Amino acid sequence: MKILYGVQATGNGHITRARVMAPALAKEGIEVDFLFSGRSPDKLFNMEPFGEYQVRRGLTFSVTDGKIDRWRSLTQNSLIQLVKDIRALDLQEYDLVISDFEPVTAWAAKLQKKPSIGIAHQYAFSYPLPGPGIGRVMMPMIRFFAPVQQGIGLHWHHFDGPILPPLIEAQPYPITVQPGMILVYLPFENREQIRQWLSPFSDYEFHVYCDIESPENEEHIFWRPLSREAFRQAQACCDGVIANCGFGLASEVIQAGKKLLTKPLAGQPEQLSNAAVLEHLGLAEVFSELEEEQFYRWAGRLSPDPVDYPDVAAALARWILNGCHQSAGMLASELWQDLAAEPAVV
Incomplete structure (x- = not known):
């Protein structure tokens, strides 16, 4: 065949x-x-x-x-x-x-x-x-x-x-939790916007995967080049994930038992639907602008149980x-x- x-x-x-x-x-x-x-x-x-x-x-x-x-x-x-x-x-x-x-x-x-x-x-x-x-x-x-x-x-x-x-795919790395380490993947947002959202939360460490050639560190924000292997490693040990509402990544986050804070891509019906379903199932919090109160409420939650698909x-x-x-x-x-x-x- x-x-x-x-x-x-x-x-x-x-x-x-x-x-x-x-x-x-x-x-x-x-x-x-x-x-x-x-x-x-x-x-x-x-x-x-x-x-x-x-x-x-x-x-x-x-x-x-x-x-x-x-x-x-x-x-x-x-x-x-x-x-x-x-x-x-x-x-x-x-x-x-x-x-x-x-x-x-x-x-x-x-x-x-x-x-x-x-x-x-x-x-x-x-x-x-x-x-x-x-x-x-x-x-x-x-x-x-x-x-x-x-x-x-x-x-x-x-x-x-x-x-x-x-x-x-099954998570290839052991699931652990590094307190305060947040994995970020927001490919549809510009870098300055991401920086503005994350800068106030200096008591957390943000690992942001984006389209750059080599790693860059800015105080508590760590910019990292796209790499499937490195991303899965960070996903396995992070304390939570901030991402757009793509189905694949959200599925991996749920599978790994990580809390998810998600922003649907404006004007994209699939991501708007995903956001609604995630909230309906109690699997994520949704934001359009990252506010201090919502971030700390989300970050303070316990990690959910992993889902063994x-x-x-x-x-x-x-x-x-x-x-x-x-x-x-x-x-x-x-x-x-x-x-x-x-x-x-x-």
């Missing part, structure tokens, strides 16, 4: 899911080629698990000062190039296309009538979720952006639908090898039964 696996590379969560799926698919003897779009090739890092992967321009969004910049997003994307890439992608040698919300592979599969499945958090919006009803807005866009024959959604709770638990990647790889015949509902039911500490809806 040979698969083309398309990954939307705008967010690191999509790439992380592919990192988890790659060895699971290989273990089942499935041959996989990877295609990434939505990010410049020079901005991709720690890509060794994907071998000789392909890159296309795809579609992405632009951010200015923590908000979606709709004009730049419109002008910097090229629908002409997207159509060219879709038409040029030859799928003859593949038995199946998997899309993690990646448009080039999804549309190529649709046009060439190749079997396709989607594995992504976004496909969970097909079902009712807590919060402001964003799914009604999201689903038409999702169907247009990355259409697939069957979408497998992932979330922190099943909400009585055929939604699977998060698809993340089941091996979703292995289950999906077996499901794919067996022709995707089992219903998504049955697959979801089996995986949630394996979860020892399913989050309670509050």
